[in-house]
Amino acid sequence: MAMDPLLWSRALGRLKIVLTPADCFSALPTREPPVTIKQAPLLGRDRCYVQDSARNIIIKDLPASGERLPLFVVGDVHGCAKELRDLIAKAKKSIAEFQLVLVGDLFTKGPDPVGVFDIIHEFNAICIKGNHDWALWAAMVQAQRRGLQSLPEHTQQTLHMIRHHRRALFDFVNSLPHAFRTTVKPVRERRGWESEYPLIIVHAGIDPVSGLAATPERMMLTARYVRWDDPQQRSKLLVVPSGYRAEMLAEAEQKQVGSAPKLPAPQTHSKPRPDSPEKFRWHELHKGPDLIVFGHDAKQGLFRKTLSTGRPICVGLDTGCTYGRQLTGYFPELDDAVQVDAKRSYFDLARNVILLRGPTPRIAV
Numbered sequence: 001m002a003m004d005p006l007l008w009s010r011a012l013g014r015l016k017i018v019l020t021p022a023d024c025f026s027a028l029p030t031r032e033p034p035v036t037i038k039q040a041p042l043l044g045r046d047r048c049y050v051q052d053s054a055r056n057i058i059i060k061d062l063p064a065s066g067e068r069l070p071l072f073v074v075g076d077v078h079g080c081a082k083e084l085r086d087l088i089a090k091a092k093k094s095i096a097e098f099q100l101v102l103v104g105d106l107f108t109k110g111p112d113p114v115g116v117f118d119i120i121h122e123f124n125a126i127c128i129k130g131n132h133d134w135a136l137w138a139a140m141v142q143a144q145r146r147g148l149q150s151l152p153e154h155t156q157q158t159l160h161m162i163r164h165h166r167r168a169l170f171d172f173v174n175s176l177p178h179a180f181r182t183t184v185k186p187v188r189e190r191r192g193w194e195s196e197y198p199l200i201i202v203h204a205g206i207d208p209v210s211g212l213a214a215t216p217e218r219m220m221l222t223a224r225y226v227r228w229d230d231p232q233q234r235s236k237l238l239v240v241p242s243g244y245r246a247e248m249l250a251e252a253e254q255k256q257v258g259s260a261p262k263l264p265a266p267q268t269h270s271k272p273r274p275d276s277p278e279k280f281r282w283h284e285l286h287k288g289p290d291l292i293v294f295g296h297d298a299k300q301g302l303f304r305k306t307l308s309t310g311r312p313i314c315v316g317l318d319t320g321c322t323y324g325r326q327l328t329g330y331f332p333e334l335d336d337a338v339q340v341d342a343k344r345s346y347f348d349l350a351r352n353v354i355l356l357r358g359p360t361p362r363i364a365v
């Protein structure tokens, strides 16, 4: 049953402050934006959040599952406003009222960043910061200092498209948290599942060994592959900066056929490769109990990993909409996914540019 939307905002107002030790965030990336330009606005003293030393909100607690609307969590939108609107309409056939959540990478590399910003306001979406949202912030700073020409072409294209909204977008991406924490009460009873289990929503991933609170910001924004700092001791995981675009290009050549709009067959939590000195995906070491819903990994596509009972502990939602594949959303409370196909490919990976118009129609001679 849909919940009164007012309860959502009331519940948000009841939360308490939790501060984490500053040393949790001592491993901030050196490329972290300087904080002197604009501090993230605080949400009020009665909200629950974790901040870094610069008072940016890192982890924000949402009300528990029974005290808010069901969530609908959407993977990397990348400026695909039409598809996002279609996906929301399709999702409403499952649940009439839900809280829209976007996992980040909202505006760049796609055709209509302003349209996405409009939808965020229209539907009161709550959003997580992705690496591209951070990069957009950094690009706006760099454009002021060194000019547009210093930026990659697709970034220049995005900055041009948002030229009348730069200030609002600058403040918006700067204020985004890096993770939401809440719980899931599954709507349908399933044998062997808890009646309520913890949920983390993050753009890229967490440190599966140390947990969310000890995960460096850089890992939350960028992790796909990780490796052990010391393969013998195996005490610390590091993000592996991957040649991901090259991997994506190789995959694009294989031209995968779009999958059906349902969750893939689950992987149970086996096959961690702790003996491998090489890189592996961060979630290979995640054993629950938290369900982690994330994006950022278009090559992996729609991903699902479960406990042996079938209860999900990982759901990956980046299905490469801007690359001409699908946009995917997930209802944690229903454990259901919803997909729409991209209307076309909006990004040329080889040239690293946004395709602002479709292919030129061929004229019969």
Ligand SMILES: [Mn+2]
Binding pocket: 076, 105, 130, 131, 132, 203, 221, 295, 296, 297
């Ligand atoms: Mn990303």
